[in-house]
Amino acid sequence: xxHAQKATRFIADEPRTDWHDQALWFVRQKRDLAxxxxxxxxxxxxxxxxxxxxxxxxxxxxxxxxEAKAQANGVQVxxxxxxxxxxxxxxxxxxxxxxxxxxxxxxxxxxxxGLNDFLxxxxxxxxxxxxxxxxIQLRDEPPxxxxxxxxxxxxxxxxxxxxxxxxxxxxxxxxxxxxxxxxHHLRERFLQAxxxxxxxxxxxxxxxxxxxxxxxxxxxxGVHLAPLQIHCMGLEKIIPRQADLGVFTxxxxxxxxxxxxxxxxxxxxxxxxxxxMHIVIVDNGRSEHLGRxxxxxxxxxxxxxxxxxxxxxxxxxxGHSYDVAVPGPIGSILSPGIDLKKHSDLPFASTLxxxxxxxxxxxxxxxxxxxxxxxxxAGEGHLPVVKKWGMALAGQVLSSPQAYNLAGKLARRALKIxxxxxxxxxxxxxxxxxxxxxxxxxxxxxxYRKNKMHxxx
Amino acid sequence: xxxxxxxxxxxxxxxxxxxxxxxPSFASxxxxxxxxxxxxxxxxxxxxxxxxDFPDLGALVSAYFPGETSVAxxxxxxxxxIPMQDIASPAxxxxxxxxxxxxxxGVAENGAVWVxxxxxxxxxxxxxxxxxxxxLAKDRIVSNMxxxxxxxxxxxxxxxxxxxxxxxxADIEQALVIGAQGARSFTVVLE
Ligand code: SF4
Numbered sequence: 001x002x003h004a005q006k007a008t009r010f011i012a013d014e015p016r017t018d019w020h021d022q023a024l025w026f027v028r029q030k031r032d033l034a035x036x037x038x039x040x041x042x043x044x045x046x047x048x049x050x051x052x053x054x055x056x057x058x059x060x061x062x063x064x065x066x067e068a069k070a071q072a073n074g075v076q077v078x079x080x081x082x083x084x085x086x087x088x089x090x091x092x093x094x095x096x097x098x099x100x101x102x103x104x105x106x107x108x109x110x111x112x113x114g115l116n117d118f119l120x121x122x123x124x125x126x127x128x129x130x131x132x133x134x135x136i137q138l139r140d141e142p143p144x145x146x147x148x149x150x151x152x153x154x155x156x157x158x159x160x161x162x163x164x165x166x167x168x169x170x171x172x173x174x175x176x177x178x179x180x181x182x183x184h185h186l187r188e189r190f191l192q193a194x195x196x197x198x199x200x201x202x203x204x205x206x207x208x209x210x211x212x213x214x215x216x217x218x219x220x221x222g223v224h225l226a227p228l229q230i231h232c233m234g235l236e237k238i239i240p241r242q243a244d245l246g247v248f249t250x251x252x253x254x255x256x257x258x259x260x261x262x263x264x265x266x267x268x269x270x271x272x273x274x275x276x277m278h279i280v281i282v283d284n285g286r287s288e289h290l291g292r293x294x295x296x297x298x299x300x301x302x303x304x305x306x307x308x309x310x311x312x313x314x315x316x317x318x319g320h321s322y323d324v325a326v327p328g329p330i331g332s333i334l335s336p337g338i339d340l341k342k343h344s345d346l347p348f349a350s351t352l353x354x355x356x357x358x359x360x361x362x363x364x365x366x367x368x369x370x371x372x373x374x375x376x377x378a379g380e381g382h383l384p385v386v387k388k389w390g391m392a393l394a395g396q397v398l399s400s401p402q403a404y405n406l407a408g409k410l411a412r413r414a415l416k417i418x419x420x421x422x423x424x425x426x427x428x429x430x431x432x433x434x435x436x437x438x439x440x441x442x443x444x445x446x447x448y449r450k451n452k453m454h455x456x457x
Numbered sequence: 458x459x460x461x462x463x464x465x466x467x468x469x470x471x472x473x474x475x476x477x478x479x480x481p482s483f484a485s486x487x488x489x490x491x492x493x494x495x496x497x498x499x500x501x502x503x504x505x506x507x508x509x510d511f512p513d514l515g516a517l518v519s520a521y522f523p524g525e526t527s528v529a530x531x532x533x534x535x536x537x538x539i540p541m542q543d544i545a546s547p548a549x550x551x552x553x554x555x556x557x558x559x560x561x562x563g564v565a566e567n568g569a570v571w572v573x574x575x576x577x578x579x580x581x582x583x584x585x586x587x588x589x590x591x592x593l594a595k596d597r598i599v600s601n602m603x604x605x606x607x608x609x610x611x612x613x614x615x616x617x618x619x620x621x622x623x624x625x626x627a628d629i630e631q632a633l634v635i636g637a638q639g640a641r642s643f644t645v646v647l648e
Contacts (some may be wrong), residue, residue, distance in 0.1 A: 023631055040483045050478045057474020060467040061523060081459035132628035137482050148628065166518045174628040187473055191548050194579055207612040217584045217624040217639025223548050224581035224616070235463070242611050243480050246603035249619075250566075260497065260567035261602070264639070266586075270615030272547075274582055283463045291470030413521070 002400060005348045007317035021315040028309040030258025031359065034215040038254070047247050049363040050170035055238055056290065062205040062238045063281065069208025070279055073270045078280045083113035086282045090197070090230060091122055093278050097228050099124065100192040105212070105219035106130045107199030108146050108303060109232050109282060117189045127189040129218040131182050145321030146326055147256045147305035152318050159201030186218070200233035201302070202248060203279075206241045208267035210279060213262040214251060220266055231268065232280045235287070236299040243282060248302060251361035255304040269329075289337045294372050298333050302361040307356035307366055313349050322346060329356035333369040336377065344382030349371035408443045482603040490565035490598045497568030498645050501622035502635055507592075508648035514592070518557070521644060522588060527554035531578050547581040556586030556640075563598040563645070564605045564619070570645065571609050573617035580616045584624070589640035591620070595647050596605050 011017045018119040035041050053064055078093075080086035080267050082210045086109075093104065102124055104110065115163045116137070126136040132149035138141065139162055143149030150158070159173040166179045201213040210231045212219045239248065253259040271277035290296050308314045308328030318355045324335045324343065332350060335343035348368045356366040377383060442450075464592055473590060499581040514535045518528065530569045535557060545555030552646065558577045560570035570591050584586055585587050600604050624639030635641060 026631065044481075047478055047480065050475050053474045054477045055474075057472055059471055060464045063464065063467070068461035073615075079458055079460040079463055081463055083577075085459060129638065130628070131626045150628055153630075155632070158629050175632040176634050177627055179626060183636065183638060187551070190638075191551060204611070209612055215624070216626050218637070220581065220584045220618070221638050224584065232486075235467070242475055243603070243606050245611075246480065246482075246601070248607040249602050257627070259621075260501075260570055261564075261619065261621050263501070263623070263625060265569070265619040265621075267611045268615070269612040272615065281463075283459070283466070287463055287466035287470060290467060290472070293472065296470075296472060317504070330477065339499045378541075410647040 002345045003317065003321050003323070004028045004345065005347075006078055007313075008324065010318045010321055013317060017316055018151060019154075020318060027148070027257060028359075029239065031255055031306055032258075034258040034260060036230045036256040038250070044096050044247055044251055045361055045363050048251055048302075048361060049300060050245065051239060051244050052362055055240060056236070056296065056299055059235070059238065059290065062240060063235060064210055066203055066238055067108050068403060069205070071208075073208050074277070075208065075270065076276070076278045078278065080280055080282045080284070082284050084114045084284075086110075086120040086280060086284065087115050089280055090232070091119060091124070092232060093228070094119070094124060096196055097195065097276070099228065100126070101125045101189070101193045102195050102197060103127050103129050103189055103193040103222040103226065104133075104196070105198045105214060105222055106133055106149070107197065107232055108143075108325055109199055109234050110197070111143065112284065113232075113282070115232075118147035124287050127186070129186050129189065129212070131218075133269040134182060134186065135161065142320070142325070144327065145305060145308060146303050146328075149263045151319065164318075181400065184220075189223050190221045193222060193226045195228035195230065197228040197230040197232065198223060200231050200279075201252065202239050202245060203237045204240075204242055204245070205238055207269060209267055209376065210237075211245060212266045212268065213249075213264065214266075215257075215259075215263045217264050220264060223266075223268065223351055224272065227272075228277045228278075229268070229271070229275065230278045230280065232282060235283055236301075240396070252302055252304055255306040255361040256398065261411050285338050289334070292337065293332060295337060295369055295391070298330065298337075298364055298366075298369060300364055301334075302362055303330075304361055306359040306361065307324060310359050312353065312355070317349065322349065329370065330364070332362075333366060333373060336373045340377065340380065341382060344377040344380075347371075347377060356453045405443070405445070467474055469630045480603060482531070482601070482607065486599045489504065489508035489625075490563075490600045491595060493565040493600070494563050494568060494598045495647075497565060498622070498643075501568045501643075502625060503568065503622040503645060506644055506646045508592075508646055512558075514646070515558070516648060518555070518590070521590075522555050524590075526628040527552055529553045529555070529582060529647060531576060531582070532555040532557045532559050541578055544579065547585070548581065550579060550582055550585050551584040556582050557590045557592065558583055560591040560593045560606055560610055560620075560645070561597065563593050564600075564602060565598055566601040567621055569605075569619040569621035571605065571619055583618070583620060584639040586640055588642045588644075589620075589623070590644045590646055592646045592648060594603045604623050627647065 144152040155173040160167040314328040332346035354367040528537035529539040562571040623643040626637035
């Protein structure tokens with residue numbers, strides 16, 4: 001189903017749409033406050049962008065340096081060309097160690113790869129341990145946001161879910177009470193786990209280690225209790241130096257939730273005494289994306305989610321309507337690169353207002369890329385039929401002054417006399433929840449000609 | 458292994474790029490670090506205690522956590538009542554009510570402190586304890602993360618972490634709840 005159709009379902013519940021919209025706008029406002037308290041914010045954005053551009057230009061070298069350093073640290077490094085290989089590698093590591101129970105902290109990459117389903121099909125018990133992630137895992141649905149996975153849910157829904165799955169009191173909805181229940185439930189899982197898996201925020205070529213940022217401390221609870229730890233990273237997570245972390249840690253949390261830093265910024269470099277540590281580096285379309293000059297700098301993304309929180313379409317259509325692991329503006333410029341046919345409608349799920357590019361801490365030209373993907377989608381014939389015909393006609397009319405003038409005259413007549421059915425029919429999405437203007441008596445050109453003559457010189 | 462083919466694809470597609478920029482430390486216009494640090498710890502949901510207000514650390518601990526019977530400490534000269542040398546596996550720390558750990562650096566812009574594996578002995582200790590106290594020297598506070606990363610060596614030990622407060626979440630309707638999976642409270646003792 002296309003984004004527009006899913007969004008239609010989402011907005012059918014108007015109060016809920018408003019609530020969702022406001023919840024995200026609230027996060028955006030917190031971000032603004034945090035950002036305005038840092039006078040050098042724009043310099044930091046520029047530095048972050050330069051570091052990332054530099055890294056992308058030397059990516060192979062940095063990845064090799066990272067691997068060598070990590071191996072010297074006693075870490076086992078694996079390379080996965082795609083999602084399937086990633087899943088097989090992770091499963092292989094778990095199988096070798098005889099793991100039955102795995103705890104995970106937030107990883108959009110494993111979501112992208114469909115790791116949970118794969119492992120569960122192979123008999124591994126997987127527990128997501130970030131509270132939001134656990135909630136949606138118990139509901140058997142994907143996250144709707146990369147930083148706030150359960151932002152689409154109300155506390156009543158969480159309360160009912162926990163009542164059924166965790167035996168909390170019927171009707172209890174207090175977030176404090178529900179969080180406490182989850183804490184007990186998850187502590188048990190942490191203590192029983194044979195292995196822990198996390199995503200990676202930053203991988204440092206200079207030191208061969210990974211940095212994981214959380215607020216709950218769940219990544220650390222998992223990783224430091226279980227004997228086996230696995231960190232899965234997209235290959236664009238590399239940054240060159242330890243010092244670069246100063247720039248990125250200052251940008252990430254402020255952009256994501258308006259905090260000056262995440263509660264825990266954890267640096268893992270070597271296995272714990274008696275333990276084992278693995279890092280899986282995943283391509284899954286990224287190296288190909290690097291070859292697209294107009295789109296490659298989307299690989300600078302640090303997954304802060306700011307572009308989602310600010311996007312008027314995301315806020316009013318919800319993350320699930322995008323049907324991809326990374327929704328919102330950034331998802332809409334990454335997904336067409338993975339499967340243009342399947343995701344050709346996503347670049348159109350935007351007003352092109354540019355707010356995403358304005359808030360992006362690494363200065364990705366998101367709205368310009370959305371526009372460029374639209375042209376490619378149209379060029380390769382992926383526009384919906386109605387939009388295609390309409391665009392073709394508009395193209396002809398707009399390129400000829402005679403046709404344009406005539407069309408204007410006809411439209412003004414048509415607005416008066418055509419039955420509303422012409423616009424408000426199931427063929428035309430545009431007509432939904434829009435009203436036409438009252439037709440003016442003449443065109444601007446006609447008006448100008450007439451009034452200009454009466455103007456005093 | 459796909460390493461070769463991945464690296465080949467990357468090399469084929471790697472664009473030209475700018476040089477790696479030099480990083481300024483943006484420290485000059487930062488406010489006075491000690492006061493800013495204390496304000497930030499409070500803003501992040503932690504609290505500051507002053508060692509000078511108490512005859513010793515034991516008195517401070519009893520004042521802040523009266524009746525706490527399960528204390529694990531890695532602070533030199535303050536043994537707590539859980540013998541750390543007897544702990545065989547990190548899971549045994551599950552019953553720790555209060556952990557005391559020395560911290561190496563504090564960061565004024567966000568109230569975070571740097572703790573490494575060397576300080577906590579067990580990596581999980583600052584997370585698994587119900588409550589956490591870190592002990593920090595007043596003259597080890599820098600103004601921002603750039604300065605912090607100049608002082609800290611992140612790979613000096615196998616694990617190190619910036620801790621900026623108690624564990625927290627806002628995953629249920631954006632309502633802030635302190636005490637998600639890690640420590641329920643965070644106290645910085647300045648000495
Ligand atoms: S594109 Fe920019 S704003 Fe959006 S998630 Fe990535 S870094 Fe954040």
